[in-house]
Amino acid sequence: MTEAATRASASGGAAATATPILSIRQVIKRFGQRPVLRGITLDVASGEFLTILGESGSGKTTLLRLIAGFEDLDSGEIWMGAERLDRIPAHRRQVNTVFQSYAIFPHLSVFDNVAYGLRAKNTAPTEIPERVTKALAMVKMGEFAQAAPAKLSGGQQQRVALARALVNRPRVLLLDEPLSALDANLRRQMQVELKSLQREVGITFIFVTHDQEEAMALSDRVALLRAGLLEQVAPPREIYGEPATAYAAQFIGQTNLLRAEVRDGIATAGSIVWRTFGANGAATYSLRPECIRVVAESESASPRSPDVTIPRFRGRIRNQSCGGAMDLIEIDCGAPSTIRARIPSPGILTGEREFEFTANDAVRVREGEPE
Amino acid sequence: MYSRAYKTAVTIPPLLWVTVFLFVPYAILFCYSFWSVSSAQVILHNWNLQNYLQLVHNPIYLQVLFRSMRIAASVTVLALLLGYPLAYYLSFHAAKRKDLLYQLVIIPLWASYLVRGYAWKTILGSDGVLNGFLQYLHITHRPVEFFLYSPFAVIITLTHIYTPFTLLPIYASLEHIPRNLVEASHDLGASPWSTFRRVILPLSLPGVLAGATFAFVLTLGDFLAPLLVGGPSGIMISNVVVSLFGAAYNWPLGAAISFCMMLLVVTLLFITERLEKRLAVS
Amino acid sequence: MSAGFQSRRAPWLLRVYAFLVYAFLYFPIIVLVVYSFNGSGVGGFPPAHWTIDWYRQLFTDSALWDAVLNSVMVAAVAVAIALGLGLPAALALDRTDFPGKALFRRLVLLPLILPGIITGLSLLMLFVAVGMKLSLVTITLGHGTALISVATTEIFAGLQKLERAQEEASLDLGANHWRTFWRVTLPNLRVSLIAAALLIFTLSLDEIAVSFFLIGRENTLPLEIWSRLRRGITPEINAISTLILIFSIGMILLWYRLRTRLQHAEESAAPLVPAAIQGESA
Numbered sequence: 001m002t003e004a005a006t007r008a009s010a011s012g013g014a015a016a017t018a019t020p021i022l023s024i025r026q027v028i029k030r031f032g033q034r035p036v037l038r039g040i041t042l043d044v045a046s047g048e049f050l051t052i053l054g055e056s057g058s059g060k061t062t063l064l065r066l067i068a069g070f071e072d073l074d075s076g077e078i079w080m081g082a083e084r085l086d087r088i089p090a091h092r093r094q095v096n097t098v099f100q101s102y103a104i105f106p107h108l109s110v111f112d113n114v115a116y117g118l119r120a121k122n123t124a125p126t127e128i129p130e131r132v133t134k135a136l137a138m139v140k141m142g143e144f145a146q147a148a149p150a151k152l153s154g155g156q157q158q159r160v161a162l163a164r165a166l167v168n169r170p171r172v173l174l175l176d177e178p179l180s181a182l183d184a185n186l187r188r189q190m191q192v193e194l195k196s197l198q199r200e201v202g203i204t205f206i207f208v209t210h211d212q213e214e215a216m217a218l219s220d221r222v223a224l225l226r227a228g229l230l231e232q233v234a235p236p237r238e239i240y241g242e243p244a245t246a247y248a249a250q251f252i253g254q255t256n257l258l259r260a261e262v263r264d265g266i267a268t269a270g271s272i273v274w275r276t277f278g279a280n281g282a283a284t285y286s287l288r289p290e291c292i293r294v295v296a297e298s299e300s301a302s303p304r305s306p307d308v309t310i311p312r313f314r315g316r317i318r319n320q321s322c323g324g325a326m327d328l329i330e331i332d333c334g335a336p337s338t339i340r341a342r343i344p345s346p347g348i349l350t351g352e353r354e355f356e357f358t359a360n361d362a363v364r365v366r367e368g369e370p371e
Numbered sequence: 372m373y374s375r376a377y378k379t380a381v382t383i384p385p386l387l388w389v390t391v392f393l394f395v396p397y398a399i400l401f402c403y404s405f406w407s408v409s410s411a412q413v414i415l416h417n418w419n420l421q422n423y424l425q426l427v428h429n430p431i432y433l434q435v436l437f438r439s440m441r442i443a444a445s446v447t448v449l450a451l452l453l454g455y456p457l458a459y460y461l462s463f464h465a466a467k468r469k470d471l472l473y474q475l476v477i478i479p480l481w482a483s484y485l486v487r488g489y490a491w492k493t494i495l496g497s498d499g500v501l502n503g504f505l506q507y508l509h510i511t512h513r514p515v516e517f518f519l520y521s522p523f524a525v526i527i528t529l530t531h532i533y534t535p536f537t538l539l540p541i542y543a544s545l546e547h548i549p550r551n552l553v554e555a556s557h558d559l560g561a562s563p564w565s566t567f568r569r570v571i572l573p574l575s576l577p578g579v580l581a582g583a584t585f586a587f588v589l590t591l592g593d594f595l596a597p598l599l600v601g602g603p604s605g606i607m608i609s610n611v612v613v614s615l616f617g618a619a620y621n622w623p624l625g626a627a628i629s630f631c632m633m634l635l636v637v638t639l640l641f642i643t644e645r646l647e648k649r650l651a652v653s
Numbered sequence: 654m655s656a657g658f659q660s661r662r663a664p665w666l667l668r669v670y671a672f673l674v675y676a677f678l679y680f681p682i683i684v685l686v687v688y689s690f691n692g693s694g695v696g697g698f699p700p701a702h703w704t705i706d707w708y709r710q711l712f713t714d715s716a717l718w719d720a721v722l723n724s725v726m727v728a729a730v731a732v733a734i735a736l737g738l739g740l741p742a743a744l745a746l747d748r749t750d751f752p753g754k755a756l757f758r759r760l761v762l763l764p765l766i767l768p769g770i771i772t773g774l775s776l777l778m779l780f781v782a783v784g785m786k787l788s789l790v791t792i793t794l795g796h797g798t799a800l801i802s803v804a805t806t807e808i809f810a811g812l813q814k815l816e817r818a819q820e821e822a823s824l825d826l827g828a829n830h831w832r833t834f835w836r837v838t839l840p841n842l843r844v845s846l847i848a849a850a851l852l853i854f855t856l857s858l859d860e861i862a863v864s865f866f867l868i869g870r871e872n873t874l875p876l877e878i879w880s881r882l883r884r885g886i887t888p889e890i891n892a893i894s895t896l897i898l899i900f901s902i903g904m905i906l907l908w909y910r911l912r913t914r915l916q917h918a919e920e921s922a923a924p925l926v927p928a929a930i931q932g933e934s935a
Contacts, residue, residue, distance in 0.1 A: 396775030
C-alpha cells in the first residue's frame, strides 16, 4: 500500500462512484472570531454509513448542525443532489436529526411524537397510524405507542427519537452522538441494532461520535475531523491499516510513532532499521503494537544477517501487563519513547529480548497540522 | 436558526410599546423638569435650570431628602437585622419544613401593601391596638402619641413591608453556598460561629447587597406609608412630588425632583451591580 | 447537601429569633383579621364581642363592589397586555441580538425597581400631552406597562429551562417557526405563563402607586379603600381587607405551587435526559 493511495482518500473519493447524495464544498464556519470549521470538503455516498469522528471541539457537531440547518455557514456550499441545501431553511430540508439529548416532546405521547413530522407535512390522516406503527416496530417500541415520554428510560427515548426521524423517510439521517449517554452494554447492543437498521432501510446515515471504537464498528467510512479540518476520510480498515497522519494513527487504536531518517530506501530509527519507500529525509512511521513479534530465545541466540524486510531489534522489557488475549509489553530500546508491543501469550519475558516486525507494517505518516 | 421574520416579530412589538409607554414618558418627564409654571397655573415651555437650582438652594427639599434617606437607611438596617437571621435559619436549619416556612415568608411579600399599611395604622393609633394593649396591662395610663404620625411609624411600617424583599436575595445566596464548604470548615476545627463569620457571611454578601439595595431604593421612593402613618413629621420626598402634582401645582418642579430620584436610583443600582459582580464567587 | 448537617438543631436563640421575626411579619395581619370581627371597632384592647356585621355591611356596599369589578377588569386586561408583550420580549432577550439590546433589557426591567410614582407620573404626562382623558383605560395601560417586567422575568426563566433541542427537533421534522411556536414552545411554557398571569393579576389588583395618578372618575378597589380611609377608619375596611388578603394569599400559594412544580419537573427528568449534554458544541 503506497502513501499516494492514502492521500487520495483524504478528499473522500474512495467510496463514491455514483453521484453523491450530499456534497459539502469548502465549508467554513466561525463563531465570532473563533474558526470552528476551516474548509471542509466531503462527498457522502447514497446509502452509506458515514461517521464523523473527532474530539470535542473538533467541529463535528457544528458540521452536523450545518447540514441540518440549525446554523448558517460563513462560506462554502452544501449540495443535496442537484439542489443547493444550505439555502433551504431547516424545516424544508429532507434531512432528519436524532439529537444527543433525544429532544422528545414531553407533552406529547410517543405516538404523537413520531407522528409529529408527518402531521407537519400534512400527510393524509389515514396514512399516519400505519406509518407510525411500522416505524415504532422497526425500533422495537411497538407497545409503547400511547406511553408518556417521561416514563421511558434513556434507551427507550432514544429509540423513539430514531423512529420519529425515520418515519419521515429522509434522504439523509443525522445522528449526533446518540449513544453517548448509554451504559456500555446497552451501547454495544444499540450499535448492532443501528447498523442492521441502516442496512434495512437503506438510508444514508451520518453519525457523529468521539468514540473511535464505535466509529470503526459501525461505519462504511470514517471521516476524522481535527480542529476544523478533515484529517483523513477512509473505510475503517484503511484508516486503521494505512493512517495518513500521526494524529490519525494515534487517535484510532494505539500505535508506536517511529521518527526515522530515510536514505536510499532504508529507514533508521535508533537501533531499528527497515526497508521503506519514499523520499529521503526525516519521516515518521506508525507501527501498530500487534505487528511486533518476540523472537524465540533459541533463534535469538544464533545471529543471522540483518534482514531489512523483517527487521529485528533488541530491547529491555520495562513492563508487561495482561491485556486479555494479548499482553502489553513496554520495550526500552534506546529510542526516546518506549516501544509498545501486543503479543499473544508470550510467557513471562525478562531482561533483554529480541523483537521483529514486517517492514511493510510500518506505515509512513504525515505529522503536524492538517493541511 | 431563527429567521429574520421571527426575530423581527419578536422584537418589534415590545420595543414599540416600551418606547411609547416608557421611554417617551420618561423623556417628557425630563423635559418638564426644565420648564416652569406661571402664576396663572399655565405650564411655560421656557427651558431653564430654575427647578434644579431651587432644589439645591431651598433647604426644605434637601431636608426632606435627607430625612427620606435616613428613614431608608433605618429601614434597610432593620430589614437586614430581621431578614438575615431568618434567611439563615431557613437555609441551614429548616430541613423538613423549609418549603412551608418559605411560603410563609412570601405570603406577606405579595399580600396587599395597602392592607398592611392600614393594619399598622390601626395598631399604632392613639385608639389603636397597641395603646389599648398597653393600657390594658396598665403599663401606660394615657395613649402614647408618638407611635403614629411620626417617622417611627413610617420606619416600622416600611420595615414590615420590605423585610421579605430583603430576605429573599439573602436566602438565595445562602442556598447557593455549597454545604461541603461548611462541613470542611467544621472538619478543620472552626466553631459554628467562626464558620459563619469566615465562610458563610462572606459568601452571602452578594445577596445581602441585593437585599439592602431593594430595601433602600424601594423605601426611598415610597409615598404611601408616609401618607398613612407618617403625619407631617413623616413626610418623605415622594410625598413632596405628589403634592407638587396635586394641590401645590408645580409639575415642572415635581418633574425635576422625580428625575433626580430616578438618577439616584439608577446610580445606586449601577454601583451595587458592580459591587455584586466583584463580591460574587462563582 | 448533607442531610446530616441540615437536621442539626439550631441554637435556641436562633429559633426564638426566627419565630419572633415571623410573629412580626404576621402580627398586623392577624390583628387586622381579628378586628374585622370585633364589635367595638377598629382599636382598643382586648377585642370585645364577636360579630360579622362588618361583613354584612360589605355586601350591601355597592360602591365597593363597583370598584372590585373595575379592579378585576383592569387586572384581566393588564394580564393580557403584560403577557402579550412580555412573551415576545422574553423571546427577544433569549434568542436575538440587536443593537441596543442591553438598553432595551434595562428599560423593560426598570419599572420593577423604580419607585412606582415615577412611572405613574411619566405616564400621566404622556396622557396629558396627547390629550387623553384619565379613566380605567389609562389605569389599565399603566398597569400593563409596569407589569411587563414581571411577565418578562417569569417567562424568561421558563425559557431558560426549555430544551432548545426540542424546537430544533420540531423544525427538523418539517414544522415551520410558527407551528413550532404553537406546538412546542408554548406548551413547554405553559406553567410559566400561568404563574406569570397569577402574579400579574394579584399585583394589578393591589396596585396603587401608578394608579394614583392615572385615575379618572371610576375607582379601582385600592383607590376606593384609600378614599374611604381619608374619611376615617372603620371596621368595614378591616373586613374588605381580610377578604383581599384571603384572595391574594390563595393566588400566591397557587403561583408558588406552580413554580415549584416547574422546578421539580425539570429535576425529575434529569435521569432520563442525558445531563450536561445540551448545547455542547463540538
